[in-house]
Amino acid sequence: MASASRSRKPPGIITALSSRHPQFSAAVCPLHPGRVERRMELTGIRKNGAFALIVIAWLCVAVIAGISLYTASGWAPVAIAVAVTLIPSVIVRSGRADSTARIILGGTMPVYPAIMLYQAAGSSLQMDVHMVFFALLATLVVMCDWRAIVAGTAVIAVHHLGANLLIPAWVFPDGADLPRVLLHAVIVLIEAAVLIQISLQLEQMIERQAEARREAERLEQEAASTRDAIAAKQNQVIGALGQGLKAMARNDLTARIDQAFPEEYEQLRADYHDALEGMRQSLEKISGVATRIDESAGDVSHASNDMADRTERQSATLHDTVATIRTVSDSISDTANRAVEARHVLDAAQGEAEKSAGIVERARVAMTNIEHSAREIDQIIEVIEGLSFQTNLLALNAGVEAARVGEAGKGFAVVASEVRALAQRSADAAQDIKTKIGASNEQIALGVSVVSETSETLERITTRILQISEFVATIAGSVESQAARLREVNGTVGALDGITQQNAAMVEETSAAARSLAEQSRTLAQEISRFRLQQTGSYHAAPALARAA
Template structure:
C-alpha cells in the first residue's frame, strides 16, 4: 500500500512539473499573440487600412481566456499551435507587395520555434501543418501574400521544406524535454521515496534501539541493586535477540555462582558457629571456675589481711579507748562549767526583764502626760495648737517605745525558756557521759580478748590461700588454651560473616541456574550470619598469695 501511494504521488509530481512548464509557456505565447496583434494594429495605423485588425483581435480572445483560467491542456496547446502561425500569415498579407515582405517569413520560423516551450510535439506538428497549408494554399491561390514577385511554387515549397526541417528538429527536442521533465520528476519521486524509506528504516532502528536500551537499562539497574533474579523476558528485535540471551545467560551464571558461594558460606558459618558455641560454653565454665577461685583467693587474702588488721586495730582500739575514757571525764567537767554558765545567763535574762518592765512603765506614764498635755492644749485654743501637735508626737513615740519594750520582753521570755532547756540538756549530757565512761571500760576488756585470738586465725588462713593459688594457676593455663581456640573460631566466623554480608547484597534465586518463567514470582533467599562475633575473653591475673 505505501508503494502504491508513493507511485501515485510520483505520477502526480511528474504531472505537476510538466503542467507548470506548459502553463508558463501558454501564458508566454498568449502574451506573444497580443504582441503580434499589436504589431498588426500598428501596421493598420500606418497603412490606414483596418481590415486585418479584427481577425488579429478575434484570434487572440479564445486562447487568452483559456490562459487566464490557468488551463494548459492539450486543447489549449493545440489552439495556440493553430492560432500563433496565423499571425505571421496576417502580417504577410498586410504587407503584401512591400519591399521587406520576404523578410517577414523569418517570423514564421521564429513563431514555430517558440512553440517548443509547450513541451508538446503535437503542438509543433499542428503548427507545421498550419504553416505548410498556408504557404501551399496561398502560393496557389494568393501568391501576393507569400512573395512580392507573385506566384512562385518552388519558393513556397522551399519555405515549406524549411519549416518541416525546423519542425523535425524541434519535435525531438520537445519529446526529449517532456521525457527529461518526467525523468527528473521520477528521479525526484524515487529519491523522496528512498528518503522516506530510509527515514522509516531509521525510525524503526531507533525504536528498536530505544526498546533494547530501555530493557538493558532496567536490567542493569536491577543488577546494580543486587537483584540477580531479574530477566529480560520480552523478546528483542531479531538483530538484538542474541544480546538478550547473552544478558540473561550472564545473570544466570552469576546467580548460580553466588548461590554456590552463599551455600558454602552458610556451611562455614554453621560450622564456625558450632565451634564457637562449644568454645564459648567451655570458656564460660572455665571463666566461672577461674572467677570463683579468684574470688575465693581474694576473699581469703582479704580475710587474712582483715584479721591481721583487726588484731592491730584491736590493740590500737584498746589504747584509744583508754585515752577516750580520759577525754570523756574531761568532757564531764566541761559540761559542769557549761551548766554554771547557763545559770549566769538565766540570771542576766531576769535582770533584763526587770529593765524592760521599767521601760514599759515609763512609756505608760509618758503617754498619760502627753494625753494631759493634749487636753490642756485643746483648752488653750488657737494658742495651744502647736503644743498639741508636739504632745501628739510624744504620745506616738511613747506608744512605739511601749510596743518595742513588749517585743523585747517577749524575746527575753523566749530566750529564758531556751536557756532553761539548754541547762536541762547539758545536765542530761553530763549524765550520759558518766554512763559512757562505764561502757568504755567494758569495751576495753572485750578488745583485749579479741586481739589475742585473731593472730591464730590469720595463720590458718594463710595456708588455705596458698592451696587456692595453685588451683588458680592450673585454671589460667586452661583458659589460655580456650582463648586460642576461641580466637581461631572467631577469625573464621568473621571471614564467613563478611563473605555472607557481601553475598547478602545480591538477590539470588533459591535454585541456582534456573531461569524464572514469565509468570513466576521471583524467589530469593537472604543470607544472615548465625551469630555475632564476641569480644575475646581476657583473663585477669590472680592476686599473689599473702605471705
C-alpha cells in the first residue's frame, strides 16, 4: 500500500499546476517532489513579501513627496524615487519572485532613506534619518532570502562611503566622518547578520513545514486507502451480520454465517455464533423452566387453597380460644379480687385475735394475781387459826384458874368460856374460810389454767390466721399473676388471630399470584414457541405448556 502511494503524483500544489500547465510539469518533474513542494511554498511566501515591500516603497515615495513640500527641496527627489520604484513594481506585478527580483528589491529599499537623507541635509533631523536605513533593511527579511539582505547592505555601504568621500553633506551634517561611517557600517553588518540568520531559519522552517505537510498528505492518503480497505471489510462484515440479525428478527435462531470474515473480524463471527447458540440454549432452558414453573404454580395454587381452608379453620379456632381465654381471665380476675377481699377479712380477724389474745393475757395475769392474793389470804387464815388456838389455850387456862379461885373467879370463868367459844368460832370460821379459799384457789387455778390454754389457743389461732393470710396473699398474687399472664396470652392469641387473618389474606394473594404465574408461564411458552430453535424447519414449542394452555 505504501509503495502504491509513493507511485502516485505529488499531491497538492504540484498536482494542480501539473494538470493546468503541462510546461510546468515538464520542468519540475526531474526534481524531487518534496523539494518542488517546498520551493512552491517558499515562492508563495516570497511573492507576498515582495508585494508588501512594494507597498512600503510607495509609502516611502509619499513620505519623500511630503518632505519635498515641507523643505522646498524640489521635485527631483520625488522623481528619482518614483523612477526607482517603477522597476520593482513592474517586476512584482508580473508575478516574479526569483532571486533577481529579490536582489532588485533588496537594493531598492535603501535608496529611499538615502533620498530622505539628502532632503534633510543641514537640518537637525539628518542624523535621525539614518534610523530609516536600519528599519527598511529589517523589512527585507520578509523575502526569506539572504541575497536581498546582502544587496541592501551593499547599497547602504556604497552610499555611505561614496557620499562621505564625494558629498559629505549628504550623509552627515558636520562633513566627512570616516569613524562614524565605520560605526554605522558595523551596526548595519550586525543587523544584516541577524537578518540573514533569521531569513535562513525562516527558509528552513518553511521547508520543514512543507515537508511535514507533504508527509501529512501522504499519510492521509495512506490512511484513506486503509480506511477504504477497512470500510470494505466492515461492509462485508456488516452485511453478513445484517442478514443474521434479520433472521434473528424473524425469530430464526438457526441462521449461521457460513461466509468467512476477514481475519481481524473472524472472532466477531465466532462471537455471533456463540451468542446465537447461547440464546438458543437459553430459550430451550427457559421453555423447560416455564413448563416446570407452570407445574409448580399449579401445585402452589392447590397448596395455597388448602392452606387457606386450614387458615380459616385455625382463625375460627383462635377466635373461640380468645373468647374462652377472656372468660377464664375474667373468672381469675374475680377470684383474685375475692382472694384480696379474703386477705382483708383475715387481716381483720388476725387483728381481733391479737386483741383477744391481749385481753386473755391480761385476764391470765389478773388470775395469777388473784391466786397469789388467795395464797396470802390462806397464810393470814393460818395465822388467825394459830391465834384462835392460842386464844383457846389461854381461855382454857383462864377457866382452870377461875375454877381454882372459886366463886370469885366465876365471872372470869364465864368470860374465859366466852373467849374460848369465840376462839373456837374464830377457828371454825377460819377453817371454813380456808376451806372456801382452798376451793376458790382450785377454781382460780382452774381459771388460770383455762386462761393459759385460751391464750395459747388464741396464739395458735393468730399464727394460723397469719399463715392463712400469707397463703391467701400468695394465692392472690398467683391469681393476679395468672390473670396478667392470661391477659398476655389473650393479647398474644389475639395478635395470632390477626396474623392468621393476615396469613389468610396472604395465602389468597399467593393463590392469585400462583394463578397469574401459571398464566404468565403459558404466555412465555407461547412466545418461546415462535422461535425456531432446531434445524428441522419447524418452530420449537413447549408441549406441556401448550396442552396446559
